[in-house]
Amino acid sequence: MSENGALPRLGKVLTVDTMNPNVKKVDYAVRGPIVQRAVQIEKELKEGVKKPFEEVIKANIGDAHAMGQQPITFFRQVMALCTYPQLLDDNKFPEDTKSRARRILQSCGGNSIGAYTTSQGIDCVRHDVANYIQRRDGGIPSDPDNIYLTTGASDGIVTILKLLTAGEGRTRTGVMISIPQYPLYSASIAELGAVQVNYYLNEEKCWSLDISELQRSLQAAREHCIPRVLCIINPGNPTGQVQSRQCIEDVIKFAAKENLFLMADEVYQDNVYAEGCEFHSFKKVLFEMGPEYSSKVELASFHSTSKCYMGECGFRGGYMEVINMDPEVKAQLTKLVSVRLCPPAPGQALMDLVVNSPQPGEPSYQTFIKERTAILSALAEKAKLTEEILNTVPGISCNPVQGAMYSFPCIALPERAINAAKAKGQAPDMFYCMKLLEETGICLVPGSGFGQREGTYHFRMTILPPTDKLKILLNKLKEFHQKFTQQYS
Amino acid sequence: MSFMKDISLLVKNNFLSGIDVLSRRAAQITVEIQQGERTNYNKVLDLSSGDLHRGGIKPITFVRQVLAACFYPALLEDDSLPLDVKQRAKILLSECDGGSIGSYTDSSGIAKIKLCVSQYITRRDGGVPSSPDNIFIKSGSQTALMIMLKLLIRSKDSCQTGVLIPVPTYASFTLALEEQGAAIIPYHLCEEQGWTLHVEELRKALLTGRKTCNPVALYICNPGNPTGHIQSRKSIEEVIRFAAEERLFILADEVYQSCVYGDDTEFYSYKKVLSEMGSTISSTVELASFNSVSKGFMGECGLRGGYVELVNLDPAVREYAQRLFSTRSCPPVIGQIALDLMADPPKPGDPSFPTFSEEAQSIKNMICKNTGRIQEVFSELPGISCQPLKAGFFVFPCLHFPPKAIKWAKKRQMEPDMLYCLHLLEETGLHVRPGCEYGQRKDSHHIRLFVATQQDIMEDALQRLKTFHMRFMKEFS
Numbered sequence: 001m002s003e004n005g006a007l008p009r010l011g012k013v014l015t016v017d018t019m020n021p022n023v024k025k026v027d028y029a030v031r032g033p034i035v036q037r038a039v040q041i042e043k044e045l046k047e048g049v050k051k052p053f054e055e056v057i058k059a060n061i062g063d064a065h066a067m068g069q070q071p072i073t074f075f076r077q078v079m080a081l082c083t084y085p086q087l088l089d090d091n092k093f094p095e096d097t098k099s100r101a102r103r104i105l106q107s108c109g110g111n112s113i114g115a116y117t118t119s120q121g122i123d124c125v126r127h128d129v130a131n132y133i134q135r136r137d138g139g140i141p142s143d144p145d146n147i148y149l150t151t152g153a154s155d156g157i158v159t160i161l162k163l164l165t166a167g168e169g170r171t172r173t174g175v176m177i178s179i180p181q182y183p184l185y186s187a188s189i190a191e192l193g194a195v196q197v198n199y200y201l202n203e204e205k206c207w208s209l210d211i212s213e214l215q216r217s218l219q220a221a222r223e224h225c226i227p228r229v230l231c232i233i234n235p236g237n238p239t240g241q242v243q244s245r246q247c248i249e250d251v252i253k254f255a256a257k258e259n260l261f262l263m264a265d266e267v268y269q270d271n272v273y274a275e276g277c278e279f280h281s282f283k284k285v286l287f288e289m290g291p292e293y294s295s296k297v298e299l300a301s302f303h304s305t306s307k308c309y310m311g312e313c314g315f316r317g318g319y320m321e322v323i324n325m326d327p328e329v330k331a332q333l334t335k336l337v338s339v340r341l342c343p344p345a346p347g348q349a350l351m352d353l354v355v356n357s358p359q360p361g362e363p364s365y366q367t368f369i370k371e372r373t374a375i376l377s378a379l380a381e382k383a384k385l386t387e388e389i390l391n392t393v394p395g396i397s398c399n400p401v402q403g404a405m406y407s408f409p410c411i412a413l414p415e416r417a418i419n420a421a422k423a424k425g426q427a428p429d430m431f432y433c434m435k436l437l438e439e440t441g442i443c444l445v446p447g448s449g450f451g452q453r454e455g456t457y458h459f460r461m462t463i464l465p466p467t468d469k470l471k472i473l474l475n476k477l478k479e480f481h482q483k484f485t486q487q488y489s
Numbered sequence: 490m491s492f493m494k495d496i497s498l499l500v501k502n503n504f505l506s507g508i509d510v511l512s513r514r515a516a517q518i519t520v521e522i523q524q525g526e527r528t529n530y531n532k533v534l535d536l537s538s539g540d541l542h543r544g545g546i547k548p549i550t551f552v553r554q555v556l557a558a559c560f561y562p563a564l565l566e567d568d569s570l571p572l573d574v575k576q577r578a579k580i581l582l583s584e585c586d587g588g589s590i591g592s593y594t595d596s597s598g599i600a601k602i603k604l605c606v607s608q609y610i611t612r613r614d615g616g617v618p619s620s621p622d623n624i625f626i627k628s629g630s631q632t633a634l635m636i637m638l639k640l641l642i643r644s645k646d647s648c649q650t651g652v653l654i655p656v657p658t659y660a661s662f663t664l665a666l667e668e669q670g671a672a673i674i675p676y677h678l679c680e681e682q683g684w685t686l687h688v689e690e691l692r693k694a695l696l697t698g699r700k701t702c703n704p705v706a707l708y709i710c711n712p713g714n715p716t717g718h719i720q721s722r723k724s725i726e727e728v729i730r731f732a733a734e735e736r737l738f739i740l741a742d743e744v745y746q747s748c749v750y751g752d753d754t755e756f757y758s759y760k761k762v763l764s765e766m767g768s769t770i771s772s773t774v775e776l777a778s779f780n781s782v783s784k785g786f787m788g789e790c791g792l793r794g795g796y797v798e799l800v801n802l803d804p805a806v807r808e809y810a811q812r813l814f815s816t817r818s819c820p821p822v823i824g825q826i827a828l829d830l831m832a833d834p835p836k837p838g839d840p841s842f843p844t845f846s847e848e849a850q851s852i853k854n855m856i857c858k859n860t861g862r863i864q865e866v867f868s869e870l871p872g873i874s875c876q877p878l879k880a881g882f883f884v885f886p887c888l889h890f891p892p893k894a895i896k897w898a899k900k901r902q903m904e905p906d907m908l909y910c911l912h913l914l915e916e917t918g919l920h921v922r923p924g925c926e927y928g929q930r931k932d933s934h935h936i937r938l939f940v941a942t943q944q945d946i947m948e949d950a951l952q953r954l955k956t957f958h959m960r961f962m963k964e965f966s
Contacts (some may be wrong), residue, residue: 012803013705013738013775020643023809026816063593066586076561084557090569095882109543114789150940151628151793154817187816193645312591314822316628318792341631344792386578 025190029184034433035060038443053441054449057473059462060445062237063404064375070308072371074364075353078104082113082349094363100356101187113345116241119338121319122345125352132355137284142321148333149319149351151343153304158188158302163333164229164261165194174227176217176260178209180408180450180458182237195225200453203410207241208398211250218258230260233404235268235279238450238460240383242277242403248285256297264301267318273380274402279448283323298453299323304352306327307405308374317347317354363399379405382470389474393481406460408447411455411481417488427462428459435484440476511910512537512542515920530918535948536939537920539714539882541788541852544942547847549787550839554580559826571840581826590822596696596815598626599795599822602829606796609832613746623799623807624823625814630744630781630795635665636776636813637797640806641706641738643843643925644670651704651845653694653737657927659714659883662742674698677930680887683876684718688727690894695735707737710755712745714878715927715937719754719879725762733774741778745794745881747785748941750857754879758877760800776800784882788850794824794831852941856907859940859947867949872962882941885924888934894965906934909961917953 016024035058042056055287058066065071074097081087081101088098101224107124109115127142133142151154165173174195177185189196199217201207232251234243243251255262256439263281272279282301285296305317321332358365383401390398390409398409413428421431429446437443447458465473514534521527535543540549551574558564558578565575579950584601586592597603603621610619627633642650649672655664656675666673676694677686691707699702709728712719720728732739741759749756759778764771802810834849835842839958860878867875867886877884890898890905898905906923913936914920938954940947 012735012773012801012806014641014806015803016809017807018643018705019640019806019809021645023640023813026809026812048927061593063586066591066593067593068587071589071591080557080561080564083560084553087557087564108791110545112548112791114548114787114791116538116783116790151821152818158817172565180781184816191639191813191816271759272753310591313593314585314589314591314819316819316821335664336668339631339661340635341629342791342793344628344793344824346823347821 008289019391022191022193023205026187031446032300032449034430034443034445037098038437039435039439041437051441052439056437056441056443057469058443059465059473060443060460062307062464063313063464064307064405064464065313068377068466069311069464070371071312072368074358074368075312075350076312077364078353079346081351082346085111085451096358096362096364098233100353104352107153107347113349115345116148117342117345117348119340119342120334121147121343122255122348122352125149125348127320128352128356129321133283133321137281137287140284142283144215144225146322146325147319148322148337149317149348150302150317150337151340151342152306152313152316153302153318153320154184154267155316155340155343156300156302156318157184157199157263157265158192158338160261160263160322160335161188161192161194161229163329163336165192167226169222170226170368172225173229174221176221176224176230178225178231178236178239179449180238181231182233183230195221197221197225197227198451201236201239201241203399203453203456205410206402207236207239209243209247209251211254214254227258227461228261229263230255231263231265232263232282232443234269234282235266237265237268237404238406238408238447238458239399240401240404240406240408241399242272242274242279245278247284248280248282249289252282252286252289252293252297256293262299264299266301267304267307268404269303270376271379272403273383273403274400277402279403280477282324283321286323294324296324298325299486300325307349307355307428308354309372310350310354311375312350315347315350316344317351319351319464379463380484382467385467385470386461386463386474389471389478393478395485396478396481401463405462405464406448407463408460411457411459412485414485414488415486419489427460431457432457432484436477436480440480442473442480444475500855506555511858511907511914511920511922512777514911515914518914518918529916530953533914533918533920534946534953535920536942536950537922539784539939539941540790541786541882541941542790543678543778544939545946546788546852546941546943547848548789549845550844551835552787552789552827554841556829563589570671573835573839573841577830581829581854585746585822585823588694588944592820592824593712593817594793594953595951596817596819597823598624598820598828602626602825602832603796603943604833605766605829607798610758610760610798614758614764617761617764619760619798623802624796625799625810626794626796626820626828627814628793628795628817628820628824629783630742630779631632631665632793632820632855633662633795633814634662634740634742634743634779636810638665638669638671638750638815639738639834640810642669642671646703649702651698651706652740653691653698653707655708655710655713657715657924657929658708660661660926664929670876672702672704674697674702674835675928676703678713678716678902680930680933684713684716684885686720686724686728688731691728695737700804704735705742707732708740709759710742711759711920712743712748713728714745715883715885715922715935716876717878717881717884718876719749719756722762725757725759726766729763729766729774730761733922739774739776741776743779744784746780748856748882749880750853751877751879752858756880760798763800770925773801775802782824782831785831787831789824789827791825792824793821794828796824796828796915855944856882856941858944862944862951863938863940866955870955870958870962873958876942882939884938884940885935887929888924888936890934891962891965894961897965904934905934909934912961913954913957917957918956919950921954 130142306313394413421428427448607619783790904925
């Protein structure tokens with residue numbers, strides 16, 4: 001410290017060298033450089049710059065409303081009533097919306113959704129979530145005390161990972177995650193300094209999960225870390241596969257044998273399209289396997305208001321149910337969630353409506369069921385359409401989109417294109433997607449952002465644009481791929 | 490036997506507080522009252538949390554009308570909503586993809602709203618420029634603060650990263666620091682002088698801190714929670730100079746900036762003062778300032794809308810900060826909209842202005858009256874004194890316990906002010922927080938009282954406190 005008070009030396013306190021080094025590894029492909037370029041192009045279009053296309057089609061992010069899907073009327077009516085209770089006197093709102101709103105408001109401090117809620121989430125909402133889970137799982141009981149409302153499913157996922165990440169060096173927590181995976185997992189693992197342990201889904205068998213692959217991955221990981229967690233995304237993102245009941249049982253057995261904490265990301269549980277596919281919740285299967293497993297296997301399952309038929313991403317609503325968690329650990333979890341005070345009350349309220357939707361006989365039921373059915377059947381149609389059209393393109397091969405909101409086709413890239421990409425320092429599928437964006441305005445996410453087997457290339461495309469636009473998109477893609485292949489052969 | 494007991498050491502060593510004990514008892518008592526098992530009072534009076542709505546204050550009409558229209562745009566066809574409400578809702582909806590608040594937004598927040606916030610900051614600071622590129626909207630200011638901590642704290646280093654924090658400071662912040670693995674370096678505020686911040690105290694704390702850790706950041710809460718003090722302009726300059734000399738990153742928690750009372754009181758933002766301190770300091774001292782919709786007369790805690798403005802960050806670090814801020818998809822859209830309304834409220838001439846300004850003013854008046862009443866009541870009580878409330882939602886009165894009371898608490902193995910609060914709750918139903926949760930000088934004791942509540946509730950609370958306190962002081966004299 002200098003005597004005359006002048007700055008002894010210039011230079012920042014916070015530099016790339018002095019900051020938390022874990023931050024350097026954080027990457028989130030869904031919103032990465034390709035999206036930034038897409039936003040830039042949109043600006044240029046607005047400014048009148050001439051392009052070979054008129055609009056950017058953002059088929060990169062699982063955002064249904066952005067693609068024109070309409071919100072469910074019932075949900076929005078109840079939310080308006082909760083926000084501005086004066087509307088309870090307005091006879092334009094059906095009675096069931098008002099009774100839902102009153103119930104929610106009664107459990108909020110000062111009868112306002114502007115009050116803090118308890119950090120675990122509004123009591124009556126957690127009760128309703130538990131009841132929903134119980135109904136969904138054929139009567140298997142669910143304890144509201146095991147339910148934590150979260151700020152989107154991401155919040156819950158990261159919290160559990162934080163709880164489970166411990167150790168140093170060779171005893172550091174290893175987190176098993178599918179390849180391909182939703183990059184929230186890889187980003188969070190990097191941020192927390194945990195060890196990412198990859199297990200490959202089987203592309204030839206429609207992205208199924210092989211226990212032998214889990215075993216291989218676990219064995220290899222044990223050389224350099226302590227694998228403690230096994231993450232499953234079902235239905236899958238980006239792959240869309242819906243795991244069979246047998247597969248889920250096998251995974252549970254594996255987790256039990258190898259002492260792994262199961263994280264079941266089930267945010268797409270209503271998005272199941274393919275014939276013969278059915279959503280089986282991990283909890284249900286676990287409990288149907290008898291007390292040998294149901295009393296021991298530790299499980300956290302996650303749900304959200306962002307996907308399924310609701311598409312309410314902006315609300316940041318979600319929950320997690322924790323099963324068989326050690327009481328001491330659970331106490332720590334409760335404390336951990338209290339640091340961020342509470343999840344957004346509107347998201348909690350919306351979650352309540354999702355698990356407590358209009359029933360037959362209620363005034364809003366007809367409209368509700370019509371809207372819900374229309375959305376889910378449109379998605380099923382688009383899933384099929386996407387698979388069909390993409391498979392007519394030589395060099396593109398697309399597995400059936402069994403569920404979720406995406407296709408993840410495999411693309412054959414000519415040697416020259418791969419070299420051109422490498423020369424630019426880009427992953428080959430990033431190079432492909434960038435060119436696609438520049439020439440057609442279509443924004444996708446390269447497979448490298450999700451992980452894939454070495455030497456294979458993919459992209460993730462949502463099935464969310466309206467059907468007619470989707471058809472155009474797919475045909476443009478077809479054209480582009482053929483041109484690209486020719487150009488670089 | 491679950492091996493999960495071997496969980497993250499960081500999580501396990503978390504700050505243990507009596508939060509559960511007191512709140513849990515309050516909840517139990519509420520149930521007892523409902524079941525008719527209590528006769529000495531008919532409800533728990535909760536002045537424990539800084540929650541305006543929970544305390545009975547109604548939300549601002551304009552805010553709720555705009556939000557309702559955003560939730561359910563069919564209301565835009567309604568005659569019942571004022572024109573300016575409809576216009577604002579329309580503008581905001583047009584900024585959302587697909588015209589729906591259900592869509593994801595940019596991870597740092599909707600561009601138009603960040604612009605609005607930057608303009609608010611510029612107006613507030615008398616013209617000091619503010620760029621939306623340096624503003625990140627998050628799910629509450631607490632979330633933004635935690636992300637900044639994540640950037641600053643190197644939890645794997647053998648030498649812990651240190652953060653200077655005021656004593657007293659609010660409990661969940663301490664929890665956040667411990668969770669991130671930071672070393673806490675406390676600096677004491679001067680209670681006798683109205684909880685002022687003396688740079689000498691900062692210097693002392695830093696010297697001590699340097700012996701055991703690597704201090705990199707200085708956390709300031711201005712206006713203060715729980716103290717209710719506000720820093721003078723001179724004080725802020727001194728702190729900034731200190732941070733410049735000692736190379737500390739300033740974290741300025743300014744969430745109570747719009748809750749300022751008294752004719753001689755004014756809020757100065759750290760950014761404004763920094764900008765007026767000569768080009769060397771103003772272009773180098775790194776600062777993050779936080780604000781939120783939870784405080785102020787909006788009091789929309791549950792909506793989770795907050796932001797951080799970053800000043801003078803190294804451009805390379807800023808890139809990483811951007812990445813960190815963008816891994817959680819986006820902040821809740823409703824919270825973002827509430828921020829827009831906070832930053833750009835109705836103006837004179839707008840149809841909603843009369844109601845809006847009346848509602849805001851009545852909350853301020855109410856708080857001023859409450860603090861006046863508090864001083865009146867305390868002046869008549871032995872063993873309790875309170876620094877004047879300048880800003881914020883709380884007072885932090887000092888309890889002067891007789892030695893007998895201290896002995897009694899020691900025997901019960903509890904902090905005296907915690908024991909005081911438990912008995913206060915038990916005997917009168919009044920729920921306030923003990924000073925031990927916030928930190929205080931050794932052998933000093935406090936309670937934290939929420940004052941942004943209706944006058945009749947405040948009166949009720951003061952009567953209960955008075956009754957209990959007199960009995961308590963008599964019993965232990």
